[in-house]
Amino acid sequence: xxxxxxxxxxxxxxxxxxARDLDEYTRxxxxxxxxxxVEPDEWQCCGGAYTTARDELATKLSAVRTLNAAKxxxxxxxxxxxxxxxxxKQTNYDISHDEDMAAKINNYMKLAQPYTGExxxxxxxxxxxxxxxFDELKKAVKNPFKGKKIAAYYGxxxxxxxxxxxxxxxxxxxxxxxxxxxVGGTPVIYSQRNExxxxxxxxxxxxxxxxxxxxxMSSAKDMGADMMITxxxxxxxxxxKNSGSDLPVYxxxxxxxxxxxxxxxxxxxxxxxxxANG
Amino acid sequence: xxNNLKEQILRxxxxxxxxxxxxxxxxxxxxxxxxxxxxxxxxVYMVEKGDIQKLMESESIYKCLTCFACVERCPRNVEPAKxxxxxxxxxxxxxxxxxxxxxxxxxxxxxxxxxxxxxxAFRKYxx
Numbered sequence: 001x002x003x004x005x006x007x008x009x010x011x012x013x014x015x016x017x018x019a020r021d022l023d024e025y026t027r028x029x030x031x032x033x034x035x036x037x038v039e040p041d042e043w044q045c046c047g048g049a050y051t052t053a054r055d056e057l058a059t060k061l062s063a064v065r066t067l068n069a070a071k072x073x074x075x076x077x078x079x080x081x082x083x084x085x086x087x088x089k090q091t092n093y094d095i096s097h098d099e100d101m102a103a104k105i106n107n108y109m110k111l112a113q114p115y116t117g118e119x120x121x122x123x124x125x126x127x128x129x130x131x132x133x134f135d136e137l138k139k140a141v142k143n144p145f146k147g148k149k150i151a152a153y154y155g156x157x158x159x160x161x162x163x164x165x166x167x168x169x170x171x172x173x174x175x176x177x178x179x180x181x182x183v184g185g186t187p188v189i190y191s192q193r194n195e196x197x198x199x200x201x202x203x204x205x206x207x208x209x210x211x212x213x214x215x216x217m218s219s220a221k222d223m224g225a226d227m228m229i230t231x232x233x234x235x236x237x238x239x240x241k242n243s244g245s246d247l248p249v250y251x252x253x254x255x256x257x258x259x260x261x262x263x264x265x266x267x268x269x270x271x272x273x274x275x276a277n278g
Numbered sequence: 279x280x281n282n283l284k285e286q287i288l289r290x291x292x293x294x295x296x297x298x299x300x301x302x303x304x305x306x307x308x309x310x311x312x313x314x315x316x317x318x319x320x321x322v323y324m325v326e327k328g329d330i331q332k333l334m335e336s337e338s339i340y341k342c343l344t345c346f347a348c349v350e351r352c353p354r355n356v357e358p359a360k361x362x363x364x365x366x367x368x369x370x371x372x373x374x375x376x377x378x379x380x381x382x383x384x385x386x387x388x389x390x391x392x393x394x395x396x397x398x399a400f401r402k403y404x405x
Contacts, residue, residue, distance in 0.1 A: 014394040048398030049344055052360045053290045053367055059401060083394055156345030170350050196309045196345035200398040203378070203386050204340070208313055212343075233392040241390055 005131070007122070008070035008077045009037035012084035013045040019081070019233035025253035026080050026124055028262045033132050033140065037078060040069035046087040048200070057104055063091035064105055068115040076120040078127055080253065082157040082232035085123045086165065092117050093164040123158065124253070125175050125231070126167050134182040142261035144184020150255075151188040151225035151247075152176030153216065155235045156196040170194065176229065179252060183259035192219035197238040206242060213238040217245035229255060283368065284328045291364035295326040297354045304348035304358045314338040318348045318358035325361055330368070339366040340377055340403060370405045377403035 009030075015023035030037050044062040051059045066088060070077035079085040095102045096117025106114040122130070128137055154173055162170035173194065177187035197216055198209035217239060220228055229252040230236055239249045257263050288295070298319070305317035316324065316338045324333055333339065342362040349357045370376055378399055386396075 012394075013397060014392040018390065018392040045393075045397055047401050048394050049401045051367075051401065052344075052357075052363050054292045055290045056367070081394070083398065156343070156347065160346035160350045162350055196343045196347065198309075199343045199345070200395050200402065201310075201341070201343055202391075203395055203399040205313070208310065208341075211312075212309055232394075234394045234398070237390055237392050237395065241388075 004034045004036045006036040006038055006075055007127070008073055008075040009039055010043055010046075010066050010077060010079050010084060010088065011039065012079070012081045013048075014233040015081060019236070019251070022080060022231065022233065022251040022253055025251065025257040025262070029253060029256045029260055030124075030127075032260050032262060033128075033137070035127065035132070038073075038075075040066055043069070046084045048083050048087070050087045050090040054098075054101070057101065057108070060091050060094075060101075060105065061109065063088045064095060064109065064115055067092055067095075067117075067119045067121070068109075068111055070119045071115060072112075076122055078122050078124055080124040080231055082155060082230075083234065085121070086157040086160075089121050089166075090161070090164050092119060092121055123167060123231075125158075125179060128179060128182075128256075129175055134178050137179075137182045138184075141183055141259045143259055145180075145255065145259065146184050148185045149188050149224050149226045150180045150185040151190055151220035151223070151228040152180060152193060152252075153197075153220075153228050153230040153235060153239070153249075154194040155230065155232055156194070156199070157232065159194060176252065179256075180229070183255055185255075188220060188223045188225040190219045190223040190225070192216040197232075197235045198242065199234055199238070202234075202238055202242055209238050209242040210244060213243035214245065217243040217247050221245065221247050281328060283330050284325060286368060287325050287330060287361065287364045290367060291357075291360040293322075293357055293360050293364075295322050295356070295361065298322045298326070298356045299354055301353065303351055303353065304356070307347045307351050309345060309347065310341040310343055313341045318342075318362065321361045321365065322356060322358050325365070330365065333365045334369040338362075339369060342366070344402065366402070367405070370403065376405060379404070 159170040180187040198212035202209035
């Protein structure tokens with residue numbers, strides 16, 4: 001690995017509250033791998049969901065502000081939450097392909113320089129694959145997950161729409177399985193790995209959230225998984241709280257930190273209980 | 279009236295509903311199929327016919343999870359989720375028609391519920 005490279009890092013609302021584990025293990029593992037993550041000065045919540053409507057502009061502004069902050073620093077932008085990643089990448093794609101939208105947003109924002117999609121956006125997994133390299137990551141692993149059968153959960157937001165997110169084949173992805181191999185585990189392929197967990201429907205329809213997340217968990221368990229990994233706080237919530245399954249679910253960054261020897265706890269780590277601290 | 283509404287939905291979604299060949303793959307792959315009164319392929323052809331009021335009044339517009347499965351898997355690149363979103367916006371943009379209000383939130387909370395769920399629900403259900 002080369003010397004430390006700086007990226008603008010956007011944690012998003014939940015990584016500061018219910019998903020502190022996801023944030024902290026992202027930071028510690030990045031530091032160990034020679035990546036410096038620096039937050040924008042005043043970031044705002046991405047809004048959680050991309051509004052596809054062409055006449056929705058105000059709901060896209062916070063993502064544009066984040067993208068522009070990275071541009072002004074001359075950095076690429078790194079996200080880790082599936083939802084932030086989805087919103088920010090889709091906004092970036094649209095503002096670079098839709099001149100009308102770009103003109104209206106720039107007229108309103110009056111930035112020093114107009115923003116038209118100049119920033120490169122990475123999900124942290126992409127950074128591990130494309131910048132660090134999974135082969136290099138493998139060399140840095142101190143505590144490999146030997147013999148562990150690990151199910152990668154992509155859900156809906158990490159890869160779709162494939163044209164805009166452009167990080168892996170949305171129907172037959174491999175990036176998380178390659179990550180699992182790099183940390184010494186055995187990936188488990190299961191049919192529901194890129195189907196939705198129910199997302200925000202948990203707010204008003206627990207039965208539907210239970211049905212969707214239950215289908216994901218039982219699909220992984222049927223294929224012999226010992227545990228599941230994700231990078232989405234809402235997926236984690238649905239899979240743990242609504243699915244009715246006892247299959248353990250972790251943020252992939254927790255496994256990464258443990259593999260890199262950044263956690264004190266031995267391999268059978270206790271449940272990473274999120275701190276309820278708003 | 280419904281023609282104006284149709285124009286609005288088409289413009290807002292950016293979808294060309296005439297590309298649909300009625301194969302039903304969008305509805306076949308939809309994780310909310312069982313919960314919906316009108317399914318993704320029906321949104322596409324009902325908007326084409328201008329039969330939009332029924333969609334706006336149906337709970338189906340709140341069942342879409344915005345998972346983009348139909349967008350990704352449509353062989354004609356119709357992108358039905360964008361139609362559902364445009365119809366939902368036409369409904370909730372009407373004064374007093376928010377599907378979720380802040381006073382409901384405290385009753386929905388538990389100690390693990392991520393902020394992400396709340397902001398996403400507001401973005402989907404409220405104007």
